[in-house]
Amino acid sequence: MLRIMNYASPESLDEAYALLTKNKKNMILGGMIWLKMEDIQIPTAIDLSKLGLDQIEEDDAEFKIGAMVTLRQLETHQAFNEATCYVFRDAVKDIVGVQLRNLATVGGSIYSRFSFSDVICSLLCLECDVQTHKHGRISLEEFVSLPYEKDIVEYIYVKKTNLLSAFVSVRRSATDLSVLNASCTKYADHYRFCFGARPAIAKVYNCDLDHIDLDVYCADNMRGSKEYRKKLVEGLTQKLLRKVESYVG
């Protein structure tokens, strides 16, 4: 059962970070989807709702996405999706339902770094940075390799590149977690593939346009065996290539 001793709604990110680091059990609240199922006691739960982090901003170079933007906000943001080949929409459309996606936040999904994350797998193939209170602005690829520590994801930046990208996944049933998820972006001289739910967290694999040789680490879990996932890597790679080579918008 979840127990919250104190609820705080800070007025600034500095105040939020000070509260977060005051007690090692204090936590930032994201969408609450997973947290409410845990049996924990939180001395102070910190809600970032008052910090204006629920906005998607855009300039000529990039999108700036607040950490409290919901998955649904981003999947229905027309300019963002058109600029990124609908990769994010394709990644989250099978995550339970719109009611859940109206709660789950982009920042919470990224901070949690769940191994099955469709959100991370989709954003990892784009030129995506994360701004955290502690580290400043770093690439998403670097962020997912960091150990869990007391920090606040503040913004997510996605550059406008005009590159072609795609996302695909395999699920045992609709709205279940992915058995394997994969994304790809085609650059002038190479492909950038990402594979997640291996069942480890999504990882980047770069390879030449004319020589695709992917050695993706896979393992067993209740959703699929290592051997099955290895076969899926082959199949999803072909699917991704078809999508990025034939993308018509």
Add this chain to the structure above:
Amino acid sequence: MLVKIKVNGKLIQDDVQPQTLLLDWLRDRGCYSVKRGCDTANCGLCTVLRDGTPILSCSTLTVRCDGREITTLEGLQKEAGEFGMFMAKQGAEQCGFCSPGFIMNVLAMEKELVNPSDDEIRAYLAGNLCRCSGYMSQMRAIKAYLSRGENHE
């Protein structure tokens, strides 16, 4: 913590514990249409509207609704009754347990999507599980409901 929440048009002021989930708080206020079907945020039975947006009340802290407007099925009796007639005509309601959350999401979908395709309807309602119907009769009811104005033209 003191909160002010408008529930089905009526402003309620209450002192709530931080961990109180909206689902439990609403049921304590007599909104028994809001039910806990799965407790894992998967079934959609606890769907309510927060400022018109469908959310899972099982995953929402009541304190996060301070200053907001919550609508449950009790506040949409007329609309629910109208859609319920289309459900009944198609035999779409069997045990009926999933209906409150399902109807809330159908009404939210009607406001958000314009002329949705079958795939768009399925995608929007994917978070509402029904163990009885297989969804075919529900789909017929939804399509008939959404096109109800067209028959008179």
